[in-house]
Amino acid sequence: MQAENLATLSKDELRKKLLHPDEVTGSEVLLRSLLLEGVDCVFGYPGGAVLYIYDAMHGNPDFNHLLTRHEQGAIHAADGYARATGQVGVCIATSGPGATNLVTGIATAYMDSVPLVVITGNVATSAIGTDAFQEADITGITMPITKHSYLVRDVKELSTVIREAFHIANTGRKGPVLIDIPKDVSAELTRFHYPEKVNIPSYQPTVEPNRLQINKLIDAIQEAKQPVILAGGGVVYSGAHEELLEFVNKTQIPTITTLLGLGGFPSGHELWLGMPGMHGTYTANKALQNCDLLIGIGARFDDRVTMKIDGFAPKAKIAHIDVDPAEIGKVVATAIPCVGDVKRVLDIANTLVTHEPNIEPWITQLQEMKQQYPLKYDETGDELRPQYVIEMIHETTDGEAIVTTDVGQHQMWAAQYYKFSKPRSWITSGGLGTMGFGFPSAIGAQMGCPDRLVVSINGDGGIQMCSQELAICAINNIPVKIVVINNQVLGMVRQWQEIIYDHRYSHIDLEGSPDFVKLAEAYGVKGLRATTKEEARDAWQEALDTPGPVLIDFVVRKEENVYPMVTQGNTLDVMLMGDA
Ligand SMILES: Cc1ncc(C[n+]2csc(CCOP(=O)(O)OP(=O)(O)O)c2C)c(N)n1
Numbered sequence: 035m036q037a038e039n040l041a042t043l044s045k046d047e048l049r050k051k052l053l054h055p056d057e058v059t060g061s062e063v064l065l066r067s068l069l070l071e072g073v074d075c076v077f078g079y080p081g082g083a084v085l086y087i088y089d090a091m092h093g094n095p096d097f098n099h100l101l102t103r104h105e106q107g108a109i110h111a112a113d114g115y116a117r118a119t120g121q122v123g124v125c126i127a128t129s130g131p132g133a134t135n136l137v138t139g140i141a142t143a144y145m146d147s148v149p150l151v152v153i154t155g156n157v158a159t160s161a162i163g164t165d166a167f168q169e170a171d172i173t174g175i176t177m178p179i180t181k182h183s184y185l186v187r188d189v190k191e192l193s194t195v196i197r198e199a200f201h202i203a204n205t206g207r208k209g210p211v212l213i214d215i216p217k218d219v220s221a222e223l224t225r226f227h228y229p230e231k232v233n234i235p236s237y238q239p240t241v242e243p244n245r246l247q248i249n250k251l252i253d254a255i256q257e258a259k260q261p262v263i264l265a266g267g268g269v270v271y272s273g274a275h276e277e278l279l280e281f282v283n284k285t286q287i288p289t290i291t292t293l294l295g296l297g298g299f300p301s302g303h304e305l306w307l308g309m310p311g312m313h314g315t316y317t318a319n320k321a322l323q324n325c326d327l328l329i330g331i332g333a334r335f336d337d338r339v340t341m342k343i344d345g346f347a348p349k350a351k352i353a354h355i356d357v358d359p360a361e362i363g364k365v366v367a368t369a370i371p372c373v374g375d376v377k378r379v380l381d382i383a384n385t386l387v388t389h390e391p392n393i394e395p396w397i398t399q400l401q402e403m404k405q406q407y408p409l410k411y412d413e414t415g416d417e418l419r420p421q422y423v424i425e426m427i428h429e430t431t432d433g434e435a436i437v438t439t440d441v442g443q444h445q446m447w448a449a450q451y452y453k454f455s456k457p458r459s460w461i462t463s464g465g466l467g468t469m470g471f472g473f474p475s476a477i478g479a480q481m482g483c484p485d486r487l488v489v490s491i492n493g494d495g496g497i498q499m500c501s502q503e504l505a506i507c508a509i510n511n512i513p514v515k516i517v518v519i520n521n522q523v524l525g526m527v528r529q530w531q532e533i534i535y536d537h538r539y540s541h542i543d544l545e546g547s548p549d550f551v552k553l554a555e556a557y558g559v560k561g562l563r564a565t566t567k568e569e570a571r572d573a574w575q576e577a578l579d580t581p582g583p584v585l586i587d588f589v590v591r592k593e594e595n596v597y598p599m600v601t602q603g604n605t606l607d608v609m610l611m612g613d614a
Pocket residue numbers: 440441442443444445467468469470492493494495496497519521523524525526527
């Protein structure tokens with residue numbers, strides 16, 4: 035975390051301290067600019083092209099850098115930090131392999147609209163294009179997966195570039211911005227100035243909505259008999275959870291939250307229908323298929339939500355509120371577009387809603403459905419089931435933890451059974467579905483929110499993709515509770531092979547995995563194991579009572595499947611419900 039002495043300074047005092055007339059290196063410009071942006075924690079990994087930058091960090095008490103054990107760990111940590119705090123996450127890597135190791139993390143953040151500033155070193159400007167040692171065209175490689183990228187060829191431009199990068203990353207539709215700094219630029223001297231204002235004529239996101247569009251939405255709500263709201267990650271990212279709650283309370287429209295929207299609306303609310311899509315709740319999926327007005331709010335109609343697009347929401351007029359105009363009409367024909375920041379749109383809409391639409395029968399129908407088709411699993415016997423573990427974690431943390439997940443069955447069970455009621459408490463790779471994300475993202479979330487309990491829920495497959503970051507948990511005493519839902523298999527793939535490929539199990543057995551307790555202990559992290567319900571309760575309590583990081587290996591039933599399930603090619607109302 036940022037050193038005490040800087041944290042106590044006002045913005046003006048900080049500027050005064052950092053902006054003095056002497057010439058400094060590009061590396062110094064970078065570090066000072068980050069401090070002026072309020073960055074209190076950077077995740078990174080050094081190498082030849084960033085050695086001037088790391089040299090500038092040496093002995094610098096103001097700069098807090100965490101050395102991950104893989105660049106992928108660094109970028110997912112920065113991502114978790116950003117999702118948990120709403121501030122820009124920052125990571126640094128060297129040129130060539132360091133930079134290319136970031137690619138998966140950049141794509142992960144891009145797909146989920148997460149604001150990152152990614153700093154890479156590159157070979158000296160004179161060597162660019164010569165296939166120099168550890169040269170990679172990282173701006174070229176990442177062009178399609180960044181919101182914007184810069185290759186800085188002149189040290190005089192560096193501070194302006196950094197200022198712009200932070201602005202672009204965290205305004206409009208958020209996303210990762212890459213700054214590639216050749217080695218000579220990081221060493222050259224310049225006068226440090228830091229622009230107060232950003233002026234990018236070609237980048238002016240439409241934040242302020244058009245009122246005529248909102249009027250149309252209000253009219254449509256008054257006419258609708260069966261309206262439904264589909265709230266996505268945009269609600270969380272724009273900080274619109276209170277406005278959404280007010281909007282729902284005023285209009286009484288039943289509300290669904292997407293995977294990334296979880297926490298954007300309180301799950302305890304009587305009008306909450308759950309998550310939609312491939313593993314959505316029965317009621318959410320039925321509501322989408324039967325509604326006459328569908329109001330998408332900061333949601334992008336992902337194919338895991340809509341399933342077979344031809345038959346998606348067949349009776350609905352669609353309204354779509356989104357800050358990114360490119361999302362309007364991208365996958366669904368939209369009758370009422372509302373382009374603007376979700377919070378602003380809802381703010382205005384809340385002043386225009388005068389009375390509730392007359393939709394009592396619709397609400398009653400959905401509430402009966404919710405009663406009749408709750409999420410269910412076989413709770414009999416002593417065999418430990420993954421859903422039981424998630425429910426237990428939810429109960430014992432009062433739903434107040436920040437939960438990060440990896441990708442697979444455990445991710446879907448966490449989404450289904452940990453009932454979120456606050457925004458920025460749920461961190462998962464939705465769009466890219468990146469295995470390896472769960473654990474390092476929890477480290478970043480914990481660095482950003484040191485006072486929160488952070489629980490990282492992983493599969494036994496995915497944890498092995500970034501388990502090396504146990505080291506930084508141990509040495510920095512980052513108290514993440516690392517849950518492994520150990521079904522001894524690539525569970526989600528097993529489920530598909532069982533259901534869609536007629537039980538032909540191909541390369542899913544994780545035999546040969548390490549003993550996760552010993553793995554944790556090898557890094558100096560406490561490890562616990564549970565194989566029954568009783569052991570699970572005891573081990574989890576012990577983990578909660580232990581101040582530092584703990585890994586808990588929950589050995590669960592291998593054959594458990596995630597239900598409901600809509601298989602690909604089907605519309606949302608064709609759901610496999612499982613035996614329970
Ligand atoms: C990097 C990456 N590779 C492959 C996949 C495909 N994939 C999705 S879920 C899954 C299985 C995950 O297994 P595990 O981590 O044990 O979680 P489980 O499904 O068993 O809960 C795989 C291989 C992916 N999402 N990401």
